[in-house]
Amino acid sequence: MNAPPPPSPTTQHPDFGLTVITRSPNPTRIDNEPPRRAPLSERIQAMGQSRLGALLLLIATAIAIIWANISYASYEQVWGTHLVIGVEDLQLSFTLHAFVNDAIMAVFFFTVGLEVRREFAIGELTTWSRAMVPVLAALAGLAVPALLFVAIAVGTGAEDAWGVVISTDTAFLVGALALVGPRAPGRLRVFLLTMAIVDDIGALAIIALVYTDSLQVLPLALAALGLTAIFFTRYLSSGRGPTYAILSIIVWLAFLASGVHPTLAGVAIALLVPVYRPSRRDVEHALSLTQTFRQSPNSRYARAAANSLRESISINERLQSAYAPIVAYAIVPLFALANAGVRINGEILSDAVRSPIMWAIVAGLVAGKFIGIFGSIWTMKVFRVGSLGPGLTLRRIAGGSLLSGIGFTISLFIVDLAIADPELQNIARVGVLTASIIAFALSALFFRISERTSPTSEAGHRLVRPVDPTRDHVYGPENARYTLVEYGDFQCEFCLKATGAVGEVQKRLGNDVRYVWRHAPLASYHPNAIAAAEAAEAAHRQGKFGEFMRSLFADQANQQPADMLRRADELGLDVGQFESDLSSAEVAARVRDDALDAESMEISAVPTFFVNGVRHVGPFDAASLIRSLESTAPSTPKGADR
Incomplete structure (x- = not known):
């Protein structure tokens, strides 16, 4: 697979000696490197x-x-x-x-049920x-x-x-x-x-x-009817909150009368509460209403913006946050x-x-x-x-x-x-x-x-997950002599600069090097980083990861939901499928896996490079990366990074 060419035009940065990608004739401001640890408050x-x-x-x-x-x-x-x-x-x-054990603890079991429902729908238990x-x-x-x-x-x-x-x-x-x-x-x-x-x-x-002594059929039937009504409450256009509350009380009372421990009513109700990942269109609609309120602040626009923001998040997650x-x-x-x-x-x-x-x-x-x-x-x-x-x-x-x-x-x-x-x-x-x-x-x-x-000095010294061509975003021949892995963030200015260095490495080493991109979104500093990574993964499902990656780096200032959909359309993707993939648990899990890998190697700043499976320390200009690749290749154990 050939490496994607870096965006153009490019300029040489005088301080770092790196090839820097610019989005306009005027170079953009480069922020200071983020600290290696999150702020104390976070x-x-x-x-x-x-x-x-x-x-x-x-x-x-x-x-x-x-x-x-x-x-x-x-x-x-x-x-x-x-x-x-x-x-x-x-x-x-x-x-x-x-009262504590039978009534109040029903709320505890309700939150347990919400978490179970979420994990099966969009979490670790999806596959x-x-x-x-x-x-x-x-x-x-x-x-x-x-x-x-x-x-x-x-x-x-x-x-x-x-x-x-x-x-x-x-x-x-x-x-x-x-x-x-x-x-x-x-x-x-x-x-x-x-x-x-x-x-x-x-x-x-x-x-x-095991611990239910006796069952009463009629109250159980009433509980089943109440649970059915709770399931269909999601389709109400308004008044869902009070409806959920009244039906939940009825179901709890029915469980109490049936002989089944009433706390289990909380679980049964929670399993019927809908959960989904936010739709990009809903998020964009909420943003537009918020912008309207900002331009014309009044109670009508405030209510519309607040309701739209609330509705963009699933009821399950809203209830989890509240309870x-x-x-x-x-x-x-x-x-x-x-x-x-x-x-x-x-x-x-x-x-x-x-x-x-x-x-x-x-x-x-x-x-x-x-x-x-x-x-x-x-x-x-x-x-x-x-x-x-x-x-x-x-x-x-x-x-x-x-x-x-x-x-x-x-x-x-x-x-x-x-x-x-x-x-x-x-x-x-x-x-x-x-x-x-x-x-x-x-x-x-x-x-x-x-x-x-386990000395902490060894933490993250070597790549913990070997390169897998069936999983990773690999550019270059599988049997290449050198392997360069980058953990990066599409909103990071330093990662933007590093693309030029990577392009120069690929140009000079040709088929002797394969380049691998992995996600390490620094959400504490870059609020759109995770969304951008997930959008790139959604594009990957239609074979356009490299193209989407280049478009993200070429315009780091515009990475809102509408921008992602616009890019998908400009790249000729099936936008409907793209939106569906953006909301899928598999796409979120793919980004989360890379982020957890990065955490396990104590990566707290990006870009972080691994050359032939060994963490690169020092400048990441093309010349330094090539020297590191050439010096580590002979000592790399066979198959360690492949």
Whole structure:
């Protein structure tokens, strides 16, 4: 495949000695190179949300334990307070504890259902080839802990409580990974979250099938009608919000009357909420209305612009954004406060240590999760079933498997469903808390030792993903003597300059070099970078990646949705197909994969070059790149970069 010629005209930059592409006779201003780390506020936002949610959950747990041990009577009295909701003969009576577990936690399970729906529609679970390894690992992580629990608890009469050990607490998992995880944990985080989604599906199915005592057909039929109405609500032109709310309450009440645990109503409703990637035309329409409001600010245009912006995002994602902070910062900590009140004294601890239930839970969560997840992935790797992404080593999988032993929210939830004896419930809660502490401590120790034995100076020194002509954008013969890989960003001025240097390298080395482009969009600095990368991938589906790439670099100032559609039309693409591909999960995943590769190699500035599989350090003018290519070629292991 021949290299795409660089845009013209070109000029020589006096300071850098690079061939710089210009879009007009007057050279454009070159901004300063972005810092190698994101601004502090953005890093706090990225990591702080997960950490804060986990911290609040931990604080609520500690308060519940302290409260229960200072005055268990007052703890029981408060959560045993009766609430009556309704009018005249239509009334519902709950204890405060039951209201939290049956009603408020329905919102928690609703957000879980939204995430499940999103992952199947546009996320990591869209294709079996991408999801196979985490799905199989998650299934093993469900089965092995349950089997281990039953083997230890046999003869106690509590064997049916095996559901306590099947689920990983996603909130604690994400927060703990942010606290003690490895450097550049992006791909591990995606992998663990994908497993957690499957884990949640399994736990929800088990709650519905195993821990539902009796079923009432008529309320279930009413719930089915309500769910059908929720599905068709998406077609209403207005008033969807109130309609969703009223129907959701009806479905929840029907689940409550049916005997199925009412929290599962939240999951059922969430699975029917539509999810899709934003349409470029909808985004462009919103932008045009916003521009109109800017030119003529009044309430009418403000409402139109706000409604258009809101409607361009799927209901699923809008609800996730709205409810995720409420769940993380209020609902889950409230659940912990209501359920984690474990009495701890010498006698109780002595009983717990002697109880097979306590050790069945600890073994199931700590050992069972590790054996199930890590063992299944190790087996798949040995037999070459599926593949792990670059940077996702067995060592990191081992740390993530240990971290998956943190079982809290759903584990405590199932304790209340599966065990009737209050004393045994207390022992089970001690087991859940003990297992979670052990899992966190072991994973923190493991990651600390692992990072120390993997020097950071080696991180990103070599290309983690070998060049694959069936996947990568490769220009030049496959058997070329030299390979030059660039991680870049279509909005980056330095990447714009680098295209001239690459063109000169190709001109001087000819068929001796093959050039590979990979995406590393710096979204923190270039707001249109991801959209531009996805547009190029959509063009690639019609065989026009190189042409689209050149058009993006030739006009970096205009990369709005309308500009992407205009380019597609100018290049003779099928615009309808182009728009459809822009919204596809596969295109988004292709860009995300490259970005995760870049993160695993600690690429924080672009362009970053790899010459013959080795990271290039220094100037990226043509002469420097050629010298680096020629000096590294003899020492490159055969097939290492191909």
